[in-house]
Amino acid sequence: MTIPTITVAAAVILRPDGRFLLASRPADKPYPGYWEFPGGKIEADESAYQALIRELDEELGIQVTHATPWLTRRFDYSKLRVVLSFFRVSAWQGEPHPREGQTLSWQAADDIRVTPLLPANTPIIQALTLPPLLGITQAGDDVGGFLPKLDHALTQGMKLIQVREKQLAGPALTEFARTVVSRAHSAHARVVINADIALAQQIQADGVQLTAAQLAATDTRPDLPLVGASCHDAAELDLAEQLGCDYALLSPVLPTASHPGAPTLGWEKFASLISNRGIPVYALGGLAGSDLELAQRHGAHGIALLRGAWQ
Structure with missing residues (x-):
């Protein structure tokens, strides 16, 4: 019927x-x-x-x-x-x-x-708890120099942070992530950990940001309150929705300094890919804070920033 x-x-x-x-x-x-x-x-x-x-x-x-x-x-x-x-x-x-x-x-x-x-x-109420700006950590080799930038961003109202530090591993990554979680929680902000589900659970982070490879390899949502997914095309966005992710990052929208000459989506394709989606999608790649309104006109929930989040 x-x-x-x-x-x-x-x-x-x-x-x-x-x-x-x-x-x-x-x-x-x-x-x-x-x-x-x-x-x-x-x-x-x-x-x-x-x-x-x-x-x-x-x-x-x-x-x-x-x-x-x-x-x-x-x-x-x-x-x-x-x-x-x-x-x-x-x-x-x-x-x-x-x-x-x-x-x-x-x-x-x-x-x-x-x-x-x-x-x-x-689900709409839950999506509305997500802020329009997601900051991705950029400590690099200067963790001590990054923390004041983190504190400043928190005082300015940042409410969602992804810990992504490829150069850190083991105890160094755990210590850094734990510090970010502690400072963020004191400011009533949430933290997701890039890729490492076990670390997120260990340090009581709010969630995890799944890589595209993880997204393709799992059919069970991680046992964490907040789950995001890194996506680059329609198929990956489909997987994020099917898994029950709370949001997705879609990239790269514009050219980035870290990947000069790499193919980008552009705003029209970005808008087409996220049209009629059931989860909020953040725009990522080559953006500045001033691009928030433009991103939302194209259907984005908000924007994710790396360097721009900490200036």
Whole structure:
């Protein structure tokens, strides 16, 4: 029996403080009282973006002035399959107010105060806990000189760090990674360890960043709260989704100083590869902090930086 499918445009309406808007479903709709992201069904003659604009006007009385594509999630209810195209809405005109009998509430991803949530929205809440910037360590041969840069980045609000130091191994790597975790956790930031699952578990890091080779060789998600994947093409992004990774890094977007002349994706191919993905994707390779808005216009969750994260 074929399950009927509907497609929906959904909005993550974001305030500057990071809070987003949830709405409770009215009594005359399925799942009454459940909380969800605003939005609605995409009509036959509409694009997802057009449906988003219309729905937010009809539901909330606001006119969207800036929205970027984000995630596409599929969820099967007992008699219906829903495909949700999520947009992040960061600018609008008017004050959101309920026009269809809803109740509205601004929420923070790490402190949801309303319940129950529609089941399809739980992964979206989890994705919203990921910050737009991921910093990749660049200690090199000067670990002592790197740590003040780390501390400065943490005071400036960095919340997600990947420890990747190819020149370190054994006790030296363990000591460095443990130091990064300690300092990051003191600043309420999270740390993933590149490739080394056992080390991540040993030092109580928050997660691991799987290499493309690891991704191809495993069919079981590592037993860690946060799992990322390093990807370079559609096949690897598919594997990251199938494994249940929390996010992916896709590279290289632009030319890099470390690999001059190497092939790059460019923004159009990057956007094509991550279109309709169900997990957040960070852009990596040849980027600066000023590229964040450009990356998000092409569907990225955010950007990952090496040297640029510590300047």
